[in-house]
Amino acid sequence: MKKILVADDEMSIRLLYSEELKEEGYEVYLAANGKEALDIVNKVPLDLVILDIKMPEMDGIEALRQIKEKQPDLPVLLSTAYGEYRQDFATWASDEYLVKSSDLEDLKSAVKRYLKE
Amino acid sequence: MATERIAFLTQMVEVFTSTVSFGERLNNLVHLLARYLKVDLALYFGLDKAKETLVLNLSSQGPVAPHLRLEFPLGHGLVGEVAASRKIKIVQRSQPGVLAANQPLEKLHPAFATLAGFPVADDNFFYGVLILVDRQERGFSQAERQNVQLASLMLAGTLRQALLQEEAKKRIAELSVLFEVGKALSSTVELDVLLERVVSTTAKVITARGAALQIIDSVTKEVRVSSQYGEISKSCPSPTDILAVPTSPGELPYLQGQEVNAAGNTHYFLAVPLTFKGQFQGTICVYDKVTANGQYLPFDPENRQLLYTMAGLIVNAIENALTFKQVETLAEKNERMVHNLTVLQVISRALLTTVQEDRLLEIILQGLTLERGLGFDRAVVLMVDEASQSLKGVKGTQRSDKFKNLPLFEALLAPLAEEVKVEDWQIPLRPDQGALALTVLQKRPYHVQGAAPEPGGTKVLPPQFTAPEFFVAPLVVKDRATGVIMVDNGASRRPLEEEPLHVLQMFSTQAGLVVENAHLYSTIEANNRELLLIRERMLESDRLAALSSLASGMAHEIRNPLVSIGGFARRIAKLVEPNSPLRGYVEVIQEEVTRLEKLLREILDFTGESLGFYGDHDLNKLLEDTLLLVQRDLEACKIKVVKEFSPMPRLHCDDRQIKQVFYNLFQNASQAMHQGGTLTIRTYPQEKEDGLYEAVAITDTGGGIPLEVLHNIFNPFFSTKDYGTGLGLAIAQRIVSRHYGQVEVNNELGKGVTFIVTLPVAKYCLVKEPGHGLAQASTLKAPKGGGR
Numbered sequence: 001m002k003k004i005l006v007a008d009d010e011m012s013i014r015l016l017y018s019e020e021l022k023e024e025g026y027e028v029y030l031a032a033n034g035k036e037a038l039d040i041v042n043k044v045p046l047d048l049v050i051l052d053i054k055m056p057e058m059d060g061i062e063a064l065r066q067i068k069e070k071q072p073d074l075p076v077l078l079s080t081a082y083g084e085y086r087q088d089f090a091t092w093a094s095d096e097y098l099v100k101s102s103d104l105e106d107l108k109s110a111v112k113r114y115l116k117e
Numbered sequence: 118m119a120t121e122r123i124a125f126l127t128q129m130v131e132v133f134t135s136t137v138s139f140g141e142r143l144n145n146l147v148h149l150l151a152r153y154l155k156v157d158l159a160l161y162f163g164l165d166k167a168k169e170t171l172v173l174n175l176s177s178q179g180p181v182a183p184h185l186r187l188e189f190p191l192g193h194g195l196v197g198e199v200a201a202s203r204k205i206k207i208v209q210r211s212q213p214g215v216l217a218a219n220q221p222l223e224k225l226h227p228a229f230a231t232l233a234g235f236p237v238a239d240d241n242f243f244y245g246v247l248i249l250v251d252r253q254e255r256g257f258s259q260a261e262r263q264n265v266q267l268a269s270l271m272l273a274g275t276l277r278q279a280l281l282q283e284e285a286k287k288r289i290a291e292l293s294v295l296f297e298v299g300k301a302l303s304s305t306v307e308l309d310v311l312l313e314r315v316v317s318t319t320a321k322v323i324t325a326r327g328a329a330l331q332i333i334d335s336v337t338k339e340v341r342v343s344s345q346y347g348e349i350s351k352s353c354p355s356p357t358d359i360l361a362v363p364t365s366p367g368e369l370p371y372l373q374g375q376e377v378n379a380a381g382n383t384h385y386f387l388a389v390p391l392t393f394k395g396q397f398q399g400t401i402c403v404y405d406k407v408t409a410n411g412q413y414l415p416f417d418p419e420n421r422q423l424l425y426t427m428a429g430l431i432v433n434a435i436e437n438a439l440t441f442k443q444v445e446t447l448a449e450k451n452e453r454m455v456h457n458l459t460v461l462q463v464i465s466r467a468l469l470t471t472v473q474e475d476r477l478l479e480i481i482l483q484g485l486t487l488e489r490g491l492g493f494d495r496a497v498v499l500m501v502d503e504a505s506q507s508l509k510g511v512k513g514t515q516r517s518d519k520f521k522n523l524p525l526f527e528a529l530l531a532p533l534a535e536e537v538k539v540e541d542w543q544i545p546l547r548p549d550q551g552a553l554a555l556t557v558l559q560k561r562p563y564h565v566q567g568a569a570p571e572p573g574g575t576k577v578l579p580p581q582f583t584a585p586e587f588f589v590a591p592l593v594v595k596d597r598a599t600g601v602i603m604v605d606n607g608a609s610r611r612p613l614e615e616e617p618l619h620v621l622q623m624f625s626t627q628a629g630l631v632v633e634n635a636h637l638y639s640t641i642e643a644n645n646r647e648l649l650l651i652r653e654r655m656l657e658s659d660r661l662a663a664l665s666s667l668a669s670g671m672a673h674e675i676r677n678p679l680v681s682i683g684g685f686a687r688r689i690a691k692l693v694e695p696n697s698p699l700r701g702y703v704e705v706i707q708e709e710v711t712r713l714e715k716l717l718r719e720i721l722d723f724t725g726e727s728l729g730f731y732g733d734h735d736l737n738k739l740l741e742d743t744l745l746l747v748q749r750d751l752e753a754c755k756i757k758v759v760k761e762f763s764p765m766p767r768l769h770c771d772d773r774q775i776k777q778v779f780y781n782l783f784q785n786a787s788q789a790m791h792q793g794g795t796l797t798i799r800t801y802p803q804e805k806e807d808g809l810y811e812a813v814a815i816t817d818t819g820g821g822i823p824l825e826v827l828h829n830i831f832n833p834f835f836s837t838k839d840y841g842t843g844l845g846l847a848i849a850q851r852i853v854s855r856h857y858g859q860v861e862v863n864n865e866l867g868k869g870v871t872f873i874v875t876l877p878v879a880k881y882c883l884v885k886e887p888g889h890g891l892a893q894a895s896t897l898k899a900p901k902g903g904g905r
Contacts, residue, residue, distance in 0.1 A: 010678075012681035013677055054673065081673045082673055099718075100677065101714060102679060102680050102681075102682065102684045102710045103683070103687070103711070104684060
């Protein structure tokens with residue numbers, strides 16, 4: 001079972017994403033900020049990470065940088081409530097930039113693409 | 118013998134006292150004498166007026182034929198000798214020298230032997246000589262001599278009477294002439310009529326064929342007035358010409374002479390000066406004295422005397438008339454001046470009613486052409502265009518009858534009735550471009566007249582302005598000509614009068630100031646408007662910046678809960694039974710969340726959150742791609758698409774954003790044409806001042822945008838549609854201006870709207886591609902390193 005980490009400070013988003021991804025048959029880990037996310041990345045051999053950008057303590061951009069330093073091959077998706085940054089000096093390292101939407105089809109298809117399913 | 122003598126004397130007295138004419142009486146006396154003395158011939162030689170020659174007047178044989186009118190100068194022949202000595206002399210042909218001295222008498226009596234001469238004189242005058250001729254040598258007795266002397270006295274008396282009567286007749290005639298002249302002169306003060314009468318009366322009185330009169334201005338030496346009557350063979354000499362002729366002391370100056378004309382006829386003239394206030398300021402001249410049988414004669418001193426007398430009378434009359442005319446002219450001039458100044462005052466008052474340049478020009482033009490105004494037929498205002506250094510037609514008008522019954526002030530404020538099209542006039546400001554250009558360059562008015570060549574040479578006026586004369590005055594402000602006013606009487610061909618021209622000159626100064634002030638005012642107003650607009654734009658951009666940061670913050674805060682609500686609603690939907698009433702509720706939640714999410718996206722797009730990818734793209738291809746996205750909507754509304762694409766150079770842009778622009782415009786068009794229509798999309802290159810642009814014109818047939826909302830269409834959140842955010846056009850404009858382009862609207866109410874998007878082709882991204890060639894493109898080079 002593929003392991004996915006979802007990091008978002010919004011509890012409701014964490015819940016929604018985990019429910020949806022579990023339904024797709026993934027094992028889902030949850031973190032409320034960048035720090036928690038890094039802890040999990042360090043402990044668990046993950047297949048994919050979904051990061052929110054704006055989070056307390058450590059934001060998604062910093063978390064992305066640190067993850068890519070250690071595990072450049074681990075796919076990291078940025079999922080944000082901001083407008084469409086797309087590419088930016090800060091987000092260039094991510095594999096995909098997704099704008100949050102209640103329709104999770106985009107997210108799910110991106111996940112599938114990076115897990116090569 | 119004594120009875121014979123008594124009979125002779127009786128007959129003499131009878132003849133002398135008879136009532137027959139003087140000529141008859143004289144003839145009878147001579148005849149009687151010849152018969153009594155039994156001589157062959159009795160002749161009377163009269164002394165002529167010059168008192169130099171004696172001419173045969175009477176003969177006892179009847180009337181003297183013209184070729185037999187013998188003449189003897191004083192002292193020559195017996196006739197001359199007796200006249201010179203005033204003594205009786207009797208000579209015989211046989212005496213030496215007698216025949217030679219009296220040869221001419223042989224014409225009358227070839228065989229004369231005795232000649233007797235008796236002087237004819239009374240106590241005061243010598244009249245002539247009585248000559249008795251006989252074929253025999255004979256003498257005259259004392260008694261005979263006494264009788265001849267007596268007859269001579271009677272002859273003298275008769276001649277004297279005749280002379281006196283002739284003189285009396287002449288005096289009466291002269292007096293009646295002077296009476297006529299006086300009557301003629303005092304009958305009028307109209308100068309023209311008076312002068313006419315003067316010359317005609319003068320000619321008639323002197324029995325001249327013609328007469329002329331002229332009066333010279335003492336200062337300018339120009340002819341002030343002149344008049345002529347009948348036929349005149351040469352022009353009236355000036356007073357100076359007359360005064361140049363030397364005269365004997367005590368004689369008044371005159372000029373008399375004769376000329377032989379081309380036909381060989383001799384013409385005579387006599388001129389005397391007219392003296393005003395002791396100064397010679399005129400001439401009166403008569404031509405060719407005519408006799409009863411139509412011969413021309415020179416004028417004699419009596420004529421001269423009469424002419425002088427008349428000149429004295431004439432001068433006074435003319436002087437009066439001249440003064441009267443002068444007063445009249447002055448009064449008229451004053452009246453016109455007062456009228457013109459009143460007109461100017463009313464125009465000034467009208468000019469104070471507005472500061473709009475256009476209206477002021479209309480008032481000025483009305484003032485120039487109204488009948489109650491300055492009354493020109495046509496007036497045109499041209500202004501200097503500094504940029505092109507030329508005069509440009511601004512406005513023109515011609516006289517209209519429409520305002521005839523309006524008071525001046527009201528008529529001035531009325532709109533022009535008959536405008537003259539002058540907008541296409543353009544006259545370069547060069548000295549060779551005619552009077553209008555010169556007026557500006559020299560800041561002086563020009564009065565161009567008739568066939569005289571226009572100053573500056575070239576005729577630059579359009580063909581409809583071919584009046585025989587026109588007047589141009591500069592509009593001068595601070596020593597600078599800002600334009601010209603041109604007037605003419607093209608329609609009526611009346612000559613331009615001096616006064617209105619002077620007034621126009623005065624007026625043009627005022628008009629120049631007024632127009633300049635209005636111009637300044639409108640410039641200030643325009644600047645003010647621009648400042649207001651800039652302020653508004655700045656305020657708007659401030660507002661937008663605030664809105665942007667607020668919106669992006671809000672969006673972030675709202676999006677998370679929205680995503681959760683929507684996400685969970687979808688999850689619930691999956692769990693709810695297909696027939697459950699909850700299903701509908703959940704679907705509403707989902708739809709509403711989707712709608713809110715769309716709104717959020719648009720707000721974030723608008724606030725510029727998005728940063729794009731720039732690349733070089735084919736505008737036509739972007740349009741095709743976007744059309745695909747709206748194809749279904751267009752088909753649903755039965756909208757026909759017409760594409761008129763020109764080949765375009767590559768455009769440096771964010772393709773996604775530009776597609777968004779077209780998408781929004783297409784959406785708009787399809788919503789405007791939901792009942793069907795035609796969507797025309799045209800692309801074309803466009804050269805603007807700052808470079809080459811690519812233009813896209815999107816035209817719909819949706820009836821256009823109502824005027825009351827037109828100014829609002831680019832305002833964010835303004836929408837006339839029942840759905841949508843109203844951000845469509847605002848976003849389109851934002852994106853385009855981010856690309857340094859423009860969106861223009863061409864609204865045709867009742868037909869449709871054309872949105873024209875122009876995007877600059879940045880020079881660095883112009884890469885010439887075969888088949889996509891624009892002429893300009895090949896001249897622009899892409900820097901090394903390619904298209905980016």
